[in-house]
Amino acid sequence: MSGRGRKASLPPADFHGPEPLGSGGLVVAVSNRAGHHRPFDFAQLPIAEPFQRSLAALFAQRSQVWTSHASAQRTWNQLLAFARFLAALEQPPHDLEDLTPAVLKRWRQKNIGTSPGRNTLTVVRMLLRLDPRMQTGAAAEELARRIPATQSNVQSYEPAEFEAVRSVARRQFRAALLRIDENTQLLERWRTGELDVNCREGRLGAVLDHLARTGDVPRRGSHAVNRKLLGGNSWPSTWGRLFLSRIELVSLAVLLTAEFGWNLSVFNRLPAPRATPSIGETGTLTYQVEVEKRRRGANRWFSTEYITDSGADSPGRLITQALEATRHARVLAGQLAPGTNLLMVSRLGAVRRRHSNLDQPRPVGPLSLGIGYNDVTAWVLAHSLPGSPFQRVRRTTVVEQRQPLQHSRSTHERVYVLPDQRVQHESQEVIAEGAQEALALALDTAFGGRLAERYEPGHAETVTADCAGESASPRPTPDGGCGASFLLCLACANARVHPGHHPRLALLHQQLEALRSVLPEPVWQARWLEHHLRLDDLRGKVGGGAWAAALDRTTDTDHTLVRLLLKGDLNP
Incomplete structure (x- = not known):
C-alpha cells in the first residue's frame, strides 16, 4: 500500500527480477535493499573450477534473503577462508561430492576453538547444506554436528568509561551546535532585511545565504574578500558555519x-522526527520517531517511538538539538x-570522492547521508579511543535501562543482560541473598525429623509422627508440653517417622x-503449600513406590484423623 492507502501497481505478469548468477556461472551479483548491485567473482577462490561453480550457485541462492552488501561480504570472507583451507590440503577436493568426513573434521578442528572460527563454521555449513549432495x-x-553457540565478547562500559565517551561526543557536538546556531541567527537577520548589505554582518549574511542554497561559500569573483570576511579557508570558517562535518x-x-540505544545501522535510514501535539501541555514537544531495525526479522523492521522534549534534562532535548544542527543540510538535501x-x-569534506559503500545512502550533491564505517573510524582516531564505541554504548544503555530496546525480551536477557560481566558483578549480592532465601525456604519446607525402621519405646505417638522429646519442643507451652500443630510435627527435629x-x-x-x-490458588498456597512441600520432601526420602503402596493400607482411623486435621479440629 502507498502512504495514502492506494494499492501499489504490480509488475507485468512476465516480469522476472535479475538473476544473481551470471551466465558464466562464476560471478554473483548481489542486490541490496536500495537495488545496487555488487559482483563477487568466484574465479578468485583458490579451488578447482567445478568447486567454484558449486559455491557460486549456493552463494547466489542464499543471496536472495540478503538486504545488504555487508551480509554478502561477511559470507564471502568465510568462503574465502574455507577455500584457502581446501587449497592447502594434500589432495584438494575437485567438487562438493569429494568432501570427505575426514576433511570436514579437520576443518571443524581448525575453527571450533575460537569464537570467529565457530562463526565461520556456522556460515559455511549453512551454505553447504543447501546443496542436495551434502x-x-x-x-x-x-x-550436522552441533556447533556451540558463539558468545559475544562485547561488554558494557563501566560508569566512568561510559561518561568519558559520552563527554567526548557531547563536547564536539555542542561546539558544532553553537557554531551553527550563531550563524543561523545571522542568516535569519539578513533574510528579514535587518542588516545593511554594505556592513560586515550584511556581507557575511549574503555569503551564508549562498552557503545555505548551494552547500558552499562563493569560491570565485570575490573569493579573496570572502576569505578575509570568513576568517580563512578551513571548513569551520566556510561550509561548517551551517553544516555538520561527518565526524x-x-x-x-x-x-x-x-540516550535511546539505537544501532549504528539505524542512522542510515532514520527519517527526521516529526513534532506531534502535546495534549494539555504547553512548552513541550513530543516527537514521533520511526526506527527501522532490519535484523529483527520479517514484519518487525519498523517501530515508532514517542520522545518528549520537556526541558534541558529530558531525552527529547537531544532530538530538538539534532534537528537544529541538521536543519540547513536537510532543507538543501x-x-x-x-x-x-x-x-x-x-x-x-571531499565532494568528488567516489562513493563505495552502497549500503549507505548515496550522497546528494555536497551532502553525505547517514554514517559509514569510515566515518566511525575517523572519529575513533580523532579522539584516541580503543575501537568503535557503538556496540558498547548500546549495550550499556540497554543494561542500564533494564528493558528491551528494538529487540525481544528473550534477546534482551540472553544476549545483553546475562553475559554482561558488569551485570554479573552487580548481581552477586542479589543472587547471594536470593540463594539464602531459597535455602531458608527449602529448610522450612523440608522434613525436619528422621526416618525410623520401627516404633521405639519411649517415643510419644502423635497424629503424624512419633515424638522423641516433647520437653525439647521448639514451641513449648507453659506447662512444659508442645504447642505446635500436629501438621508441624514433620518440621520438628524430634519427629520420627516409621x-x-x-x-x-x-x-x-x-x-x-x-x-x-x-480452593482458589492464593487460599490454598497460604494455608496448605508449606505442608504439601514438606510431605513432598518426605515422599522423596521414603521412595515413590513405597509411598504409593502405603495408600492401599489406610484404615478408617487414618481417614478420620486426616479429616480432623484438615478441618483444624486437632489443632492445640
Missing part, C-alpha cells in the same frame, strides 16, 4: 545511541533530491492435592 551420507552427518555527525550518533527526509545529514505412619501421611498428601483443585 544432505545425505557420511559427510552430511559430519556437517561531528558521528558525535551526534553516539549521543543518540547513549530535500531541494537537491526531492523526497529526501533523513535526519542524519552532514557535509562532505512405616506405620506412611499410609496416613500418604493419605494426607493425597487429600491436600485434592483440596488444591477446589
Whole structure:
C-alpha cells in the first residue's frame, strides 16, 4: 500500500527480477535493499573450477534473503577462508561430492576453538547444506554436528568509561551546535532585511545565504574578500558555519545511541522526527520517531517511538538539538533530491570522492547521508579511543535501562543482560541473598525429623509422627508440653517417622492435592503449600513406590484423623 492507502501497481505478469548468477556461472551479483548491485567473482577462490561453480550457485541462492552488501561480504570472507583451507590440503577436493568426513573434521578442528572460527563454521555449513549432495551420507552427518553457540565478547562500559565517551561526543557536538546556531541567527537577520548589505554582518549574511542554497561559500569573483570576511579557508570558517562535518555527525550518533540505544545501522535510514501535539501541555514537544531495525526479522523492521522534549534534562532535548544542527543540510538535501527526509545529514569534506559503500545512502550533491564505517573510524582516531564505541554504548544503555530496546525480551536477557560481566558483578549480592532465601525456604519446607525402621519405646505417638522429646519442643507451652500443630510435627527435629505412619501421611498428601483443585490458588498456597512441600520432601526420602503402596493400607482411623486435621479440629 502507498502512504495514502492506494494499492501499489504490480509488475507485468512476465516480469522476472535479475538473476544473481551470471551466465558464466562464476560471478554473483548481489542486490541490496536500495537495488545496487555488487559482483563477487568466484574465479578468485583458490579451488578447482567445478568447486567454484558449486559455491557460486549456493552463494547466489542464499543471496536472495540478503538486504545488504555487508551480509554478502561477511559470507564471502568465510568462503574465502574455507577455500584457502581446501587449497592447502594434500589432495584438494575437485567438487562438493569429494568432501570427505575426514576433511570436514579437520576443518571443524581448525575453527571450533575460537569464537570467529565457530562463526565461520556456522556460515559455511549453512551454505553447504543447501546443496542436495551434502544432505545425505557420511559427510552430511559430519556437517550436522552441533556447533556451540558463539558468545559475544562485547561488554558494557563501566560508569566512568561510559561518561568519558559520552563527554567526548557531547563536547564536539555542542561546539558544532553553537557554531551553527550563531550563524543561523545571522542568516535569519539578513533574510528579514535587518542588516545593511554594505556592513560586515550584511556581507557575511549574503555569503551564508549562498552557503545555505548551494552547500558552499562563493569560491570565485570575490573569493579573496570572502576569505578575509570568513576568517580563512578551513571548513569551520566556510561550509561548517551551517553544516555538520561527518565526524561531528558521528558525535551526534553516539549521543543518540547513549540516550535511546539505537544501532549504528539505524542512522542510515532514520527519517527526521516529526513534532506531534502535546495534549494539555504547553512548552513541550513530543516527537514521533520511526526506527527501522532490519535484523529483527520479517514484519518487525519498523517501530515508532514517542520522545518528549520537556526541558534541558529530558531525552527529547537531544532530538530538538539534532534537528537544529541538521536543519540547513536537510532543507538543501530535500531541494537537491526531492523526497529526501533523513535526519542524519552532514557535509562532505571531499565532494568528488567516489562513493563505495552502497549500503549507505548515496550522497546528494555536497551532502553525505547517514554514517559509514569510515566515518566511525575517523572519529575513533580523532579522539584516541580503543575501537568503535557503538556496540558498547548500546549495550550499556540497554543494561542500564533494564528493558528491551528494538529487540525481544528473550534477546534482551540472553544476549545483553546475562553475559554482561558488569551485570554479573552487580548481581552477586542479589543472587547471594536470593540463594539464602531459597535455602531458608527449602529448610522450612523440608522434613525436619528422621526416618525410623520401627516404633521405639519411649517415643510419644502423635497424629503424624512419633515424638522423641516433647520437653525439647521448639514451641513449648507453659506447662512444659508442645504447642505446635500436629501438621508441624514433620518440621520438628524430634519427629520420627516409621512405616506405620506412611499410609496416613500418604493419605494426607493425597487429600491436600485434592483440596488444591477446589480452593482458589492464593487460599490454598497460604494455608496448605508449606505442608504439601514438606510431605513432598518426605515422599522423596521414603521412595515413590513405597509411598504409593502405603495408600492401599489406610484404615478408617487414618481417614478420620486426616479429616480432623484438615478441618483444624486437632489443632492445640
